[in-house]
Every structure is written in structure tokens, then in C-alpha cells.
Amino acid sequence: MNRLLARSLTGFAVALALPLAAHAHRAWMLPSATVLSGTDPWVTVDAAISNDLFYFEHHAMPVDDVVILTPDGSTLKPENIGKGEYRTTFDVQLKQQGTYKIAAIRGGGMNASYKVGSETKRWRGDAASFAKEVPANATDLKVSQNSSRIEVFATLGKPSTSALALTNTGLELQPVTHPTDLIAGEEARFKLMLDGKPAPDLEVTIIPHGIRYRDQLNEIKVKTGADGAFAVTWPNPGMYYLNASIQDNKASVPNATRRAQYTATLEVLHP
Secondary structure (H helix, E strand, O other), X not given: OXXXXXXXXXXXHHHHHOOOOOOOOEEEEEEOOOEEOOOOOXXXXXXXXXXXXXXXXXXXXXXXXXXXXXXXXXXXXXXXXXXXXXXXXXXXEOOOOEEEEEEEEEEEEEEEEEEEOOEEXXXXXXXXXXXXXXXXXXXXXXXXXXXXXXXXXXXXXXXXXXXXXXXXXXXXXXXXXXXXXXXOOOEEEEEXXXXXXXXXXXXXXXXXXXXXXXXXXXXXXEEOOOOOEEEEEOOOOEEEEEEEEEEEOOOOOOOOEEEEEEEXXXXXXXX
């Protein structure tokens, strides 16, 4: 593994573990466009980890785990990947009419700290290797199981919904309002689902672009209802960062904490 990728992976892990705060590192993707027309257009996506949203000043985000879902249900790989110090870029060619979902997915990774005698040790792996690699006589054991999704959407021509289907794994967004049909001044509705079931009473944070150039985040905070649903009325056109996370004790190994996070970048257009 080269030095840049190792640093990016470390930064990505840190970003996923941090709470959402004014100066927290956030991992995000930013598409060049979300609504397109014409024949075989391209979308360029920036992927980064930064303090200021949609500004490149911390680490590039790795894109090895990016999956592109097409309108007909097939998958694509990112093209023309370029890795820099502060951002990674890649291209997606839209050859089919309809909606594409571009997702960076991480699931099932585990972290642990524990002691063997007086020595503190740390471990990272998956549930399958946990019992083999963490000693049975370990003390002061603290285990977390982490999953995350970072998504953007793009539509060529008429919007479609096939690519928006849930996988029923981790924390996911189920659009009620289509994610590439968002208009300033209009209400949009979504649901958050955890392993395919509604995620109730979950705080959702929405931040408009441009925080580097203002004193306040201007964040919008809403909570999901019993059915996982929430609504937002977009104050202005532009790009918006949407984030939610949950922590519980329902990991796949005993006595572990499960953390799941969802992030999307959504474009809101003029009326």
C-alpha cells in the first residue's frame, strides 16, 4: 500500500468515527452534475475528507469501495481515477436513460482495544477473524462494529427508481421524493432504514454548501418519525450535505457496539 493511500484510509476511518461538529472531518463525494441530458454524458465525482464541506484541505478519500448502480440494475466501476493529496476524482459515463446511484460502501469492519496482562493492544478486522485473533483471556475489551454509506445520485433524462432499491444492510436512505428532483422552497421527504427496517427518532443533519465562506453552519436538523420518515424544505438552491448516524448494541459479535452512518450529497435546483 502506498503512503498516500494509507494516509487516506486512516483519515477516512477517523472521519467516520468523529461526531458531526463544526470542525469535524467529514467524508463526502461531490458530483459535477446530478441532472443531465444528451447522449452518453459524463459525471465527474470528487471524493474527499475535509473540515470545510466541498473544499479540499485535508485528505483524499479512497474510492476502492465505490459501486455505481445503473438504471437497469447492473453495476459499473469508476473510470479515469485520479488520486491526489487532497482529493480523489473519477468519472462515470451515463449511457442509459434514468437514475444512477454512486455509493462508497463500507460494512462489517471492526475495531477493538484490549489488554493482555498490563499491555494494551489494538485490533482491526472483521467478525469472522475476531474470535481467532483477539485472545480469549483479553481484559478491558472494547469492540465496535462500523458500517457506512456515502452516496450521490445522477439522472440522465427521465428519473427512474431501480437503482434506489435498498440492500437492507446498514443505514440507508429510501427516497420518497426523488433525489434528483429537489427544488428550492419545496418540501422533500425521505426515510432512513437500518437493515431494511425503519430507523425511528434518528437525528438528521443537513448543511448547505459554502460553509467556508460564512460564520455559521446554517445546518438544518430534523428527526425521523416512527416509520423512519423525515422532511426538509430546501431554503436555497445548491449542494447539500446530509448525514445521520446511529449507535446501538446489535453488532454481530457479543458485547460490541454497532455504529452505522449514512451520508449523501444532494443537489437542489432553482424553481
